[in-house]
Every structure is written in structure tokens, then in C-alpha cells.
Amino acid sequence: xxxxxxxxxxxxxxxxxxxDCHPLTTPPKPKEILPADPxxxxxxxxxxxxxxxxxxxxxxxxxxxxxxxxxxxxxxHCLQEHLWGDEYEKSQPSRKEKSLGLLCxxxxxxxxxxxxxxxxxFICLDEVAEELSVERRRIYDIVNVLESLHMVSRLARNRxxxxxxxxxxxxxxxxxxxGEENKYTQQLQMIKKREYEHEFDLDGERNEETGxxxxxxxxxxxSFVELPGMEFRAASVNSxxxxxxxxxxxxxxxxxxxxxxxxxxxxxxxxxLIGEDQLEDLDKSKFKTKIRRLYDIANVxxxxxxxxxxxxxxxxxxxxAFKWIGPEVCLQDTELETTSTTCPPPISESIPSKxxxxxxxxxxxxxxxxxxxxxxxxxxxxxxxxxxxxxxxPTSPVKISASTDGNLSAFPGPIxxxxxxxxxxxxxxxxxxxxxxxxxxxxxxxxxxxxxxxxPKPKAPGAAAPSQQTPLTQAGCPPSQGSASPLVxxxxxxxxxxxxxxxxSQAHTVTTYSPSFMLQPLPCANVTGIESIKSKVLNQVTxxxxxxxxxxxxxxxxxxxxxxxxxxxxxxxxxxxxxSQALQENNVIKRRRSDEESLDTALTFxxxxxxxxxxxxxxxxxxxxxxxEKAGLCSLQQPTYSPPIAGVIPVTASDLKAVNIPxxxxxPLNIMLSPTSVAAAPxxxxxxxxxxxxxxxxxxxxxxxxxxxxxxxxxxxxxxxxANPVLQHMPVSSQPENVSDSSANxxxxxxxxxxxxxxxxxxxxxxxxxxxxxxxxxxPCVPKEPQEPQTATESFFRTPGGPNTGSxxxxxxxxxxxxxxxxxYIPQRKLEVSED
DNA sequence: TGATCCCGCCAACGT
DNA sequence: ACGTTGGCGGGATCA
Numbered sequence: 001x002x003x004x005x006x007x008x009x010x011x012x013x014x015x016x017x018x019x020d021c022h023p024l025t026t027p028p029k030p031k032e033i034l035p036a037d038p039x040x041x042x043x044x045x046x047x048x049x050x051x052x053x054x055x056x057x058x059x060x061x062x063x064x065x066x067x068x069x070x071x072x073x074x075x076x077h078c079l080q081e082h083l084w085g086d087e088y089e090k091s092q093p094s095r096k097e098k099s100l101g102l103l104c105x106x107x108x109x110x111x112x113x114x115x116x117x118x119x120x121x122f123i124c125l126d127e128v129a130e131e132l133s134v135e136r137r138r139i140y141d142i143v144n145v146l147e148s149l150h151m152v153s154r155l156a157r158n159r160x161x162x163x164x165x166x167x168x169x170x171x172x173x174x175x176x177x178x179g180e181e182n183k184y185t186q187q188l189q190m191i192k193k194r195e196y197e198h199e200f201d202l203d204g205e206r207n208e209e210t211g212x213x214x215x216x217x218x219x220x221x222x223s224f225v226e227l228p229g230m231e232f233r234a235a236s237v238n239s240x241x242x243x244x245x246x247x248x249x250x251x252x253x254x255x256x257x258x259x260x261x262x263x264x265x266x267x268x269x270x271x272x273l274i275g276e277d278q279l280e281d282l283d284k285s286k287f288k289t290k291i292r293r294l295y296d297i298a299n300v301x302x303x304x305x306x307x308x309x310x311x312x313x314x315x316x317x318x319x320x321a322f323k324w325i326g327p328e329v330c331l332q333d334t335e336l337e338t339t340s341t342t343c344p345p346p347i348s349e350s351i352p353s354k355x356x357x358x359x360x361x362x363x364x365x366x367x368x369x370x371x372x373x374x375x376x377x378x379x380x381x382x383x384x385x386x387x388x389x390x391x392x393x394p395t396s397p398v399k400i401s402a403s404t405d406g407n408l409s410a411f412p413g414p415i416x417x418x419x420x421x422x423x424x425x426x427x428x429x430x431x432x433x434x435x436x437x438x439x440x441x442x443x444x445x446x447x448x449x450x451x452x453x454x455x456p457k458p459k460a461p462g463a464a465a466p467s468q469q470t471p472l473t474q475a476g477c478p479p480s481q482g483s484a485s486p487l488v489x490x491x492x493x494x495x496x497x498x499x500x501x502x503x504x505s506q507a508h509t510v511t512t513y514s515p516s517f518m519l520q521p522l523p524c525a526n527v528t529g530i531e532s533i534k535s536k537v538l539n540q541v542t543x544x545x546x547x548x549x550x551x552x553x554x555x556x557x558x559x560x561x562x563x564x565x566x567x568x569x570x571x572x573x574x575x576x577x578x579x580s581q582a583l584q585e586n587n588v589i590k591r592r593r594s595d596e597e598s599l600d601t602a603l604t605f606x607x608x609x610x611x612x613x614x615x616x617x618x619x620x621x622x623x624x625x626x627x628x629e630k631a632g633l634c635s636l637q638q639p640t641y642s643p644p645i646a647g648v649i650p651v652t653a654s655d656l657k658a659v660n661i662p663x664x665x666x667x668p669l670n671i672m673l674s675p676t677s678v679a680a681a682p683x684x685x686x687x688x689x690x691x692x693x694x695x696x697x698x699x700x701x702x703x704x705x706x707x708x709x710x711x712x713x714x715x716x717x718x719x720x721x722x723a724n725p726v727l728q729h730m731p732v733s734s735q736p737e738n739v740s741d742s743s744a745n746x747x748x749x750x751x752x753x754x755x756x757x758x759x760x761x762x763x764x765x766x767x768x769x770x771x772x773x774x775x776x777x778x779x780p781c782v783p784k785e786p787q788e789p790q791t792a793t794e795s796f797f798r799t800p801g802g803p804n805t806g807s808x809x810x811x812x813x814x815x816x817x818x819x820x821x822x823x824x825y826i827p828q829r830k831l832e833v834s835e836d
Numbered sequence: 837t838g839a840t841c842c843c844g845c846c847a848a849c850g851t
Numbered sequence: 852a853c854g855t856t857g858g859c860g861g862g863a864t865c866a
Contacts, residue, residue: 095864098842140857157855289859295841
């Protein structure tokens with residue numbers, strides 16, 4: 001009776017969840033004794049478990065008999081009574097049953113992937129820890145990683161909010177962007193190169209060299225990557241300097257997103273992550289510790305179905321590694337990347353203009369937008385403090401968030417602080433929060449007070465505002481209640497669109513989105529299915545196995561499908577297939593979804609009232625399209641823009657109406673900034689943009705825009721504003737002392753400036769006052785030198801498409817895929833990646 | 837064995 | 852002072 005021991009422990013459960021688990025490795029045997037540490041009485045989890053295997057199911061059934069969720073502990077006691085200490089010991093959950101991965105599964109099972117924003121998804125660490133019967137310490141591990149993906153965010157002590165995967169794609173984009181800026185690709189190459197040289201006794205000075213290059217990485221101090229709208233959930237969190245696990249997690253993810261076969265070995269990751277801060281001492285113990293942490297992170301990421309474990313077999317031997325199985329992340333409008341028909345490896349060079357264009361186009365995008373420079377933290381903090389002081393918090397953020405979107409309603413007021421801040425910024429260009437604090441003036445406070453009333457209210461879907469009704473026309477209204485302009489925003493989760501009454505200023509902010517619209521006129525035919533070809537050719541990946549089963553057969557997903565409607569994971573190959581076969585209507589639908597998402601993004605953005613990145617809007621690529629346009633223009637287009645996760649958001653007809661936020665809704669906001677800069681200095685990125693879009697396709701919206709603006713009196717009749725004002729906030733950056741070419745500094749400043757500009761404009765509430773303020777803006781405006789050219793390497797290294805886009809999988813589980821990791825630096829070498 | 841990674845000490849931090 | 856977070860690494864467990 002000894003075999004009482006685990007057998008069908010959670011370990012096997014997990015394994016069976018994994019598709020590749022083969023009968024060969026038949027799990028020892030079902031456990032005869034209920035685990036002392038019973039499953040969480042979450043229905044989800046139970047379903048998950050029971051679906052995992054018949055054995056488990058039966059066990060669950062047995063347990064079901066006495067499972068009233070409150071009797072879990074009882075069971076434990078019984079168990080204790082009926083077993084001798086010895087046996088009881090054995091019945092204790094095995095190590096694997098306590099694994100972080102499983103724990104994470106349990107944890108995740110508690111919350112929907114895409115929680116409706118209406119329901120409050122709060123996480124009380126204590127409760128969770130108790131319910132999962134683990135120490136809180138473990139929950140931290142999970143939550144920290146989740147936090148790094150913005151799937152949760154901290155509200156307060158012991159309190160987190162669950163966001164689910166709503167922000168995931170955005171986060172991943174941000175991470176990818178930052179990862180690229182961090183030259184992670186190069187670092188990875190470096191490591192590979194180094195290893196390669198090792199094999200040929202080339203070590204020695206060479207290593208010094210390569211090692212040094214790590215240290216010289218200017219981004220080494222990169223801190224936590226934030227998503228706009230997600231940032232000040234808790235000032236305390238931000239103020240903590242040690243976000244190691246969070247940051248490490250993000251970096252880890254970056255590595256995946258940036259490397260071309262999206263496979264990262266633990267070792268390599270550890271080296272890079274260590275190399276960043278501690279370039280020199282590749283301490284053994286430090287390395288070990290790093291690895292340990294990476295395992296922790298990897299476990300969570302695995303539970304999230306973002307990565308899976310593989311083994312990379314090189315000449316050297318088998319190394320543990322992880323492969324990205326999450327959604328593909330496209331940095332910008334995907335159609336730009338897939339224009340050419342046969343894109344050989346150096347594809348990024350074949351589209352450099354586009355690539356760089358968009359990068360230059362949205363200079364504040366990516367790192368600037370998402371990474372908070374250390375020196376900004378203070379500012380941020382103080383602002384947060386101010387906010388808290390000012391916000392009399394009649395309703396806790398918790399309660400506020402009930403209506404539509406937590407983000408949306410959580411921070412109604414702070415935006416109003418901007419004017420002062422902006423002013424201050426313009427005057428002193430000091431980023432010290434303290435000073436700002438003192439500058440908070442009465443108007444700002446007023447705004448704060450009034451803005452809560454402008455909190456979006458749900459409205460009947462039918463009440464969609466016609467797109468012509470620009471918020472601008474109402475901008476003259478004071479920022480009080482009733483002056484809100486209806487702005488239709490789709491409700492991503494429920495598929496119901498809401499007309500949200502936005503404070504005019506907020507509306508402006510939202511409209512920031514449409515810049516992407518300007519990019520759209522790009523003819524986008526002949527893109528179908530290219531990516532798959534590309535990646536096949538490029539990566540020579542013999543994709544095998546289980547991606548399919550891995551993802552689709554996963555009981556977790558199947559079972560929780562209803563509450564995770566959007567997740568329905570697609571295999572890369574599936575996606576490929578879909579892409580190439582996509583029916584027009586599918587495309588349209590997806591487009592809608594995309595729109596939805598992008599708008600959702602918008603929703604996410606403006607509430608923050610602080611970081612309002614123009615740039616982020618970009619990936620909401622089709623946001624500006626009318627559906628007709630989309631249908632016509634893009635019917636042939638490959639729907640690569642939406643990662644699987646984003647692609648399955650339920651859509652209702654009403655959403656169709658919601659997707660149009662006309663360009664000129666937006667532009668006014670930018671325009672207010674731009675006249676100065678436009679006149680002052682032609683922005684480099686403009687020309688880029690023009691070359692791609694404007695020149696070829698006269699943009700009608702430009703004239704409309706100008707007309708509108710002139711009509712409204714925002715700009716003098718003679719002035720013509722380019723249709724792509726997006727960038728023009730950039731030159732506003734007017735800090736003369738900022739000669740440093742350090743992108744970090746610049747980015748920071750740009751971020752600050754754009755933020756401030758946004759806030760400023762958003763907070764003014766009255767166009768007039770904004771216009772007046774604009775006058776003030778003009779003075780300090782200094783033409784800024786064009787965005788630094790993209791390093792050739794950056795684009796060079798970039799390879800389009802992920803390895804996931806490989807051929808359809810048919811290989812047996814356990815088969816190995818052979819990956820030749822082509823890199824510019826090192827000769828092609830064969831790697832074997834095997835599933836475990 | 838080496839790969840994994842649980843566990844919980846304890847310090848930094850917040851209140 | 853006390854509770855929360857979470858870095859960290861010993862050493863148990865797994866394969």
C-alpha cells in the first residue's frame with residue numbers, strides 16, 4: 001500500500017495538460033488518497049482538472065461527494081485521522097504538487113482571462129493564499145510576474161486588481177519594442193557567438209570584448225515597462241526600486257519577442273539578464289540564483305501559455321530552454337511589414353523605410369512611452385501624491401471602476417492637473433515633482449473636482465455619435481457635467497458598444513488614436529500569407545508537434561472557454577492557414593475586432609491622464625477606417641495585425657458603428673501642438689511618412705482637418721496643417737540643454753513633454769484656453785533635431801514573423817524540431833529543440 | 837548526477 | 852513597531 005504516494009499528482013496533471021504527454025510515460029497510477037492539500041474548490045479548476053485525465057476525473061468525482069468548498073479542510077482532517085503519520089506524510093502533496101506552475105494554474109483558474117470590466121476583480125492576497133493553501137510568499141511570485149505583464153496591478157496593500165489578458169497584447173508590444181531598443185537581439189547573438197567561439201577555443205580576449213559590450217549597454221538601467229493607463233495604481237509599487245522579479249520577467253519576455261526563433265535558453269537569458277547589471281562578475285552563485293528566478297518566472301509564463309519548455313540540443317549538449325507559444329507580437333501596422341511578396345531574410349532591409357518610418361513616426365512610442373526613466377519616477381510619484389491628496393476620494397478607485405472600464409473611470413480627475421504641470425514644464429523644464437506640486441493651482445483643482453462628473457456613463461448602443469460630430473465642436477463647453485461629448489467606444493468584453501460621455505478634453509485624448517489612420521491609405525494588397533512563407537524560408541523551422549495540441553487541446557482552455565472567449569488559442573500554423581485562407585468576411589470581422597481592441601486601448605489610455613502616448617495608438621492601425629473602407633481596401637489583406645488573443649474578441653453589430661473615430665476628431669489635439677512645431681521645424685519623420693503615404697495618396701482628411709480647424713478657429717486660415725500631426729508634438733521638446741544624444745535622456749524628455757502636452761491639452765477643457773496656452777507653448781519651442789536614424793543593425797537583426805508561423809504541425813509529440821538559428825554574426829548552426 | 841525549484845529566512849519597505 | 856513585499860540561496864526532489 002505504499003504506492004499511495006502521488007501517482008496522479010498534480011505533476012501528471014500538468015503533464016497531461018500538456019499535449020505531448022504520451023502514453024509511454026503513463027502516469028504511475030491514480031492516487032488512492034485524496035491529497036492532503038486538496039484542489040481549490042474552484043469550479044473552474046475542478047473542470048480543468050477533471051478534464052485533464054480520467055483518473056483525475058474520477059478522483060474529482062469522489063471528492064465531489066464531500067466537496068462543499070467548505071469541507072476541504074475537513075477532508076484534510078479526516079485524512080489525517082485515518083492515516084498513520086507515516087502514511088499521512090506520504091499523502092502529503094509531492095513537491096510537484098506544490099510547484100509554482102500548478103499553483104499558478106490554480107490561481108489563474110480563479111479569474112477569467114478577459115474579465116468584464118463591470119465586475120470587480122480584486123485580488124486579496126490573503127484570501128488567495130489561504131484558498132490555495134500556500135504561503136503568501138508564493139502568491140507574490142505569481143503576482144509579480146503577472147504584474148510584469150499587466151495582467152494584474154497593485155491597488156494597495158494586499159490588494160491587486162485582476163486585468164486578465166486585456167492588456168496583454170499591448171504589453172507584449174511594448175515589451176518587444178523595448179526589447180529591441182535594448183538591443184537584446186544583439187545580446188542574444190553575442191551570447192550565441194560567444195558560445196560558438198567557445199567551441200572553437202576562441203575564448204579569451206574575445207570574451208572580454210563581448211562581455212564588455214553588455215556592460216556598455218546604455219539601457220542597462222532599464223526599469224519596469226509600464227503601460228499607459230496602468231501606471232499609478234499604487235504609488236508604492238512604483239517607488240520601489242527593487243522590482244527585480246517583475247523586471248526580470250519583462251526582460252525575459254522581451255528576449256522571446258525579440259529573438260527570431262522564439263526560443264531562449266535559460267542559460268542565455270540568465271547571462272543577458274545578469275550581464276546587464278553585473279557585467280563583470282559572472283559569479284557562479286549569481287548565475288545560479290538568476291536561473292532559479294528564471295525558473296520561477298518561466299513557470300508562471302508557462303501557466304499562462306506564453307511559453308513552453310523545450311530543450312535545445314546543440315553541439316554542446318542539451319540545454320533547457322523555453323519557446324514562445326504566446327501570441328505573435330507585431331510592432332506596428334503589420335501590413336507594412338508584409339508588403340513584399342518574397343521577403344528573404346533581410347526583409348527588414350527591404351522595408352526599411354516603412355520600418356523606420358513608423359518608428360520615427362512615433363518617436364515617443366515604445367520605450368519612451370512605456371518605460372519610466374528612473375529620473376521620472378520622482379515626478380511621477382509626486383504627481384501621484386498630488387493626485388491622492390486632491391482626489392478627495394469620495395469613492396475609492398475600487399468602486400468607481402464599476403461602470404465600464406476600471407481604467408477608464410478610475411482616474412477621472414488627474415488629467416486636469418496637466419495644465420499647471422505643462423505650464424511649469426514649459427517654464428522651467430524642471431522635472432522635479434516637488435516644484436510641480438507647488439504649482440498646482442486653483443484651476444487645476446477645479447478641474448479635478450469637476451471631472452469626476454464627467455466619468456463616462458454607459459449609454460445605449462444605438463446612441464452612437466455620428467463620426468462627424470467631433471468633440472472639438474463641443475470643446476468650447478466648460479468642463480462641467482453636461483458638456484460631455486458622446487463618444488462611442490466599443491466595449492470590448494461584452495461586445496456591446498457604449499456611448500461614453502467624455503469630458504471634451506478626454507475625448508481629445510482618445511482621439512489621439514487616429515494618427516494611425518493616416519498611415520492606412522497605404523495600398524495593402526498582395527500580402528496574403530506571406531508571413532508564413534517568410535518564416536518558413538527564413539527560419540527553416542521544422543515545426544512539429546504539439547503546438548496544436550499544446551494549445552488547442554489544452555483542457556484548461558477548452559474548459560474555461562466560455563469565460564475566456566477571446567483566448568481560443570490558435571496555433572501558429574493555424575494562424576498561418578487562416579491567414580492565407582482568410583475569407584473576406586473573416587477579415588472584416590477581425591478588423592472589427594482589431595478596431596475594437598484599438599479602441600479599447602484608447603479606453604485604457606486616456607483615463608490614466610498621465611501617460612498618453614500618441615504612439616501607442618499606432619497599433620490600433622485600422623482604427624480610423626470606416627468599415628466599408630476596410631472591407632474594400634483590406635479584404636485581401638492578411639490579418640496579421642491581431643494576435644490570436646486579440647483576435648477573438650466577440651463582436652456585435654453595434655461595434656461596427658463604434659469603430660470610427662474620425663481622424664479629425666483627433667487631430668485638433670495634435671494640431672494645437674503642431675502649428676508651432678510645424679512651422680518651426682519640419683519633422684524628419686514627417687517626410688518619412690509623406691513618402692510612404694501622403695505623397696502617394698493625397699489624404700482627404702488633411703483638408704477636412706484644416707477646414708475644421710480653421711472653421712473652429714484653431715488655426716489661422718492660411719495655415720495648412722499636414723494630415724499627420726501625430727509627430728508634431730515631438731519638436732515641442734524644447735530643452736536646449738538636452739544635447740545629449742542618449743536616447744534614454746531624449747526619450748525621457750520626449751515622454752515627459754508629450755505627456756505633459758497631452759495632459760495639458762486634455763486638461764484645459766476649453767479649446768480656447770488651450771489655444772491661448774498654445775501661444776505660450778510656442779515660445780520655448782525649439783526645433784528638435786530629427787530622430788536619430790535607426791541603427792542598421794536593429795533592423796538588420798529583425799526578422800519578420802515568428803518561428804511559430806511554421807508549417808502545419810503533424811509531427812508526433814516528443815519529436816524534435818531542428819532549428820537553424822541563422823544570425824548575421826555566426827554561421828548557421830543547427831539546434832535541436834525538443835519538447836519535454 | 838544535473839536539472840528543477842520549494843521553502844522560508846530575513847531585509848527593505850510601507851503604514 | 853509591525854505587517855507587507857520580495858531577494859535570495861540552501862537544499863530537497865525529480866529525471
